[in-house]
Amino acid sequence: MREIDSVAKLTGYFSSLPGVGRKTAARYAYAVINMSADDAAGFAAAILEVKEKIGLCRVCGNFTDADECEICRRRDHSVILVVKEPKDVAAIEKIGDYTGVYHILHGVLDPSNNVGPNEIRISGLLRRLDGAKEVIIATNPDLLGEATAMYIAKLIKPFGVKTSRIAHGLPVGAEIEYADAMTLSRAISDRKEIL
Numbered sequence: 001m002r003e004i005d006s007v008a009k010l011t012g013y014f015s016s017l018p019g020v021g022r023k024t025a026a027r028y029a030y031a032v033i034n035m036s037a038d039d040a041a042g043f044a045a046a047i048l049e050v051k052e053k054i055g056l057c058r059v060c061g062n063f064t065d066a067d068e069c070e071i072c073r074r075r076d077h078s079v080i081l082v083v084k085e086p087k088d089v090a091a092i093e094k095i096g097d098y099t100g101v102y103h104i105l106h107g108v109l110d111p112s113n114n115v116g117p118n119e120i121r122i123s124g125l126l127r128r129l130d131g132a133k134e135v136i137i138a139t140n141p142d143l144l145g146e147a148t149a150m151y152i153a154k155l156i157k158p159f160g161v162k163t164s165r166i167a168h169g170l171p172v173g174a175e176i177e178y179a180d181a182m183t184l185s186r187a188i189s190d191r192k193e194i195l
Helices: 005-015 022-034 037-053 070-074 086-093 121-125 144-158 181-189
Strands: 078-085 100-104 133-135 162-165
Touching: 005 022, 022 121, 078 086, 086 100, 086 162, 086 181, 100 133, 121 144, 144 162
Parallel strands: 078 100, 078 133, 133 162
Antiparallel strands: none
16 A cells, blocks of 8 residues: 555654654654644644754753753853763753753764864863863763763863763763663762873
């Protein structure tokens, strides 16, 4: 049986989302078909609203609907925790005991894909070091995350700011966003200074 073009198109969009396979995407598409017209319009409007209103915090690079995110407006700027993506901030915030600010790189160094220091937000981090006492690097504990952490640590060293790496309570190759709160909390509290 030939799939209807509009259903195939919607299924294709859903399957382009991370972690959504073809079968799940088809279930989502049929769920949309079964929605009332008002619910479908609300769903579409919510997607458009996010695209129109959400941008990056001018300070840390986190997603926000303002010029500066809530965390940057209210937190201690003497400790900066560096992460790869905004979803890593969400995972760490679930712990509830980190009181500093963040810096989101929006990637890691990856020479094989032509991602160098100018393609991620390293220069923005260096501009934030005035008044900072510590930079905690919390990139994923994989090859690219480790290389990025070492590169950033070397850049920060001349500024005289303490630089630490989260402890490896996370297994090598793990993604921060999937770690449980206890593991993340231990990894941050047991961080080690990068010498």
